[in-house]
Amino acid sequence: MSKFGATHSLRRLPVQERSAARVRRMLDAAADLIEEVGYDRLSTTAIAQRADVAIGSVYQFFGDKRSLAEALSQRYxxxxxxxxxxxxxxxxxxxxxxxxxxxxxxxxxxxxxxxxFRVLHLADAIDPGRADAVTTGGDVIADQILAGLAQRFGIGGDDELNKTVTVAVETGQALVRLAFRRDPEGCSASIAEAADVVCDYLGRRL
Incomplete structure (x- = not known):
């Protein structure tokens, strides 16, 4: 993957290091602002100001705040x-x-x-341009986990296992979100329960 996140979210890839540094600053600024004010109140103007770049530089690489958030999700x-x-x-x-x-x-x-990270929580579409097959952060994580299961534990993949792992990932994400809604630092009991639920579910199917 690109160090800038999802490359399809970029209008064009930075070639020079100076441009690459600007893109990194924009993503850093977007992350900080999402943490501070949430996604709904995020704006490209605020990102440009926080990153100390011209607003034109933002639109040189990103179409809107959504594409910035998509790139940040992939970076994470x-x-x-x-x-x-x-x-x-x-x-x-x-x-x-x-x-x-x-x-x-x-x-x-x-x-x-x-x-x-907790605001993005990687559940939203990160490839909205594909109307026929929208990809979510959970899908991307599931694909990586399937590859890891095959490489590290010799567990082969098929369509059924793909569905199983996707459900496990989405379930784990939802339970972790619940843990952080209950406690800003993460409810330890809910986090432990997330691991138990996911392991029990996978154990019945692997």
Whole structure:
């Protein structure tokens, strides 16, 4: 994946480092503002001001605030899997259940540390241009997890497993959101329940 997030969200890719730095500042600014005021009150003008770039620079790379949010969502998905891979390399899980528990814990850490992550929560469409097959953040995460199950645990993929993992991902996301609605730092009992529910569901189908 691009270090700028979903490349389809960009009108054009930055070529020079100066332009790349501006795009990174825009995404950083969008993340901070989403955390502070929410998505509905986000504006491209506010992003330009926070990033210290001209408003024309925003529209040079992004069509609107939605495309910025899509790119930020993909950036966070990339970061999530980078962190999860580093965790697995440092302490490989003994089985898929350990992998699921680590995946949920890392997702919780993103909620706690990544600005705007809990507002985006990666559930919305990140490819709205495809009217025939809209892709959500959950779909992208499910695809990566399917690849990980095959690579690390030898669990082969088919259409049924794809559906199963997608349901597990969406369920886990919803339960983590509930945990953070109950407690801004994440209700520990609800987080533990999220891992139990997802593991029980997958255990009946893997």
């Amino acid at each position: 998905i990339d970061l999530y899997f980078e962190r999860l891979a580093a965790r697995f390399d440092a302490e490989p899980p003994a089985d898929w259940r350990g992998g699921v528990e680590a995946a949920i814990d890392e997702y919780v850490q993103m909620y706690r540390t990544a600005p705007g």
